[in-house]
Amino acid sequence: MNSIFDTGLEQNGANHTPMTPLGFIARTAEVYPDRLAIVHGELRQSWAQTYARCRRLASALQQHGIGKNDTVAVMLPNTPPMVEAHFGVPMAGAVLNALNTRLDPQTIAFMLDHGEAKALIVDPEYAGVVAKALALRQSQAPILLIDVEDALYGEASERLGRLSYEALLAQGDAGFDWQLPGDEWDAIALNYTSGTTGNPKGVVYHHRGAAVNAISNVLEWDMPKFAVYLWTLPMFHCNGWCFPWTVALRAGVNVCLRRVDAQAIFSAIKQHGVSHYCGAPIVHSLLVNAPAALKEGVPAGVKCMVAGAAPPAAMIEGMEQLGFDLTHVYGLTEVYGPVMVCAQQPDWQAMDIGERARLNARQGLRYHLQRDAQVRDPETLAPVPQDGQTMGEIMLRGNIAMKGYLKNPEATQEAFRGGWFHTGDLAVQDPDGYIKIKDRSKDIIISGGENISSIEVEDVLYRHPAVLAAAVVAKPDARWGETPCAFVELKPGAQVSAEDIVAHCKKHLAGFKIPRAVVFGELPKTSTGKIQKFELRKQAGSADAIDS
Known part of the structure; x- marks a missing residue:
């Protein structure tokens, strides 16, 4: 029987809209059209310009027959076209597949075929490896090849297609009337796991999860409006932990970086007033162990996020000496990147470095907009005691989880067994609720x-x-x-x-x-x-x- 709160109170276009991160750039371009959006070498691009280019990309892709649920692959470093692809591709209704730029041709060929890519946007640096990958494809389906030009790289050694990226955008409409997804469960991105055994698995993201994780990034970091974000983290990795969408949400600045090295990072921080950056431990260690001359004049207060391994005491101490504020997060490709955070408590600051390092090395607690993160018995699914000793598996559930693995229902079913996403990470849960990884089950x-x-x-x-x-x-x-x-x-x-x-x-x-x-x-x-x-x-x- 219908309740009085259901009768005549159905969803409609006036009171319900699918959640998607695409609306973030539309609002920012409307409210802050002249604010700086992208820095790349000498390029300075506003949010109005960036939004118009994203709409051009979406329009042009549709003119070439690419639309709902078609895969558009990109082989790009952290450059402006990569930022634009995170909006322009899904604005066309298509699914963005950001390829790992360090993969071998055989693996790239597999991904292009498995994901059924209809288009491929390629930076000149990767033209050679992509050419080899195209020759190894099993599928005969044609791919629209689009070559990017970048003055910071130089002249392309070879062109793969007949169309340059700028020529493609010139075909598009800057006022293109893109549409919201019909359902927030629609796919927005395809990301492949590392594939350490056998072929990599294709992880499918939905619009709702991308929007929710982008918002959670803001909440976890107290990320302010107009933040200046340095792209040390590859945007192909879990869509840059959803930060292309996060930066647009805060009308921030994307400071692009083709290559990660200490001199380039410190230079960008000083020149552009970088306030935030992310990276694996190796990136932060690179800065801690850099020559003292490179660190001169680096402002204090830069916020940095680390994931991939627990930060050792030496790294935490080194970051403190730099004056940087380190936040430790945990996640996987299947959950859009970070989904847990080691939220620092005020009284930790009074502790010695060894104890702070021990506390900060934990994977922590669930993100704001994630429903749950627990350590449970992998067989019975019962929660383990929060005693810091009893081992179980980290299990997650909520909005920040993939749709599943592309063309792999068996793996999807196993990953979501019992209504939880099984991470494969073995951990304990301390009395304060913080989770600490002990190992991967296979390690x-x-x-x-x-x-x-x-x-x-x-x-x-x-x-x-x-x-x-x-x-x-x-x-x-x-x-x-x-x-x-x-x-x-x-x-x-x-x-x-x-x-x-x-x-x-x-x-x-x-x-x-x-x-x-x-x-x-x-x-x-x-x-x-x-x-x-x-x-x-x-x-x-x-x-x-x-x-x-």
């Missing part, structure tokens, strides 16, 4: 029947003053089954032996947790700075053990 080392957390060992390695980066994986052992193998990247100029590393670990770890092998060298990393443990596992089998 637990089982030695002589004892479970060893690789993250626990890595935390100890990071305390060594000579260590820049560290990763621990299982090494096959005839007696124990597995033993820890440490891969260590040293700071420039540092000299330390494997025996020194082991001696350091013995001061902080139980004997069975101490690495039996130590390998020095640069660690393999993804384009977002995450250490590729699957590559290290391949090497661990041939690493020599240390006598101890």
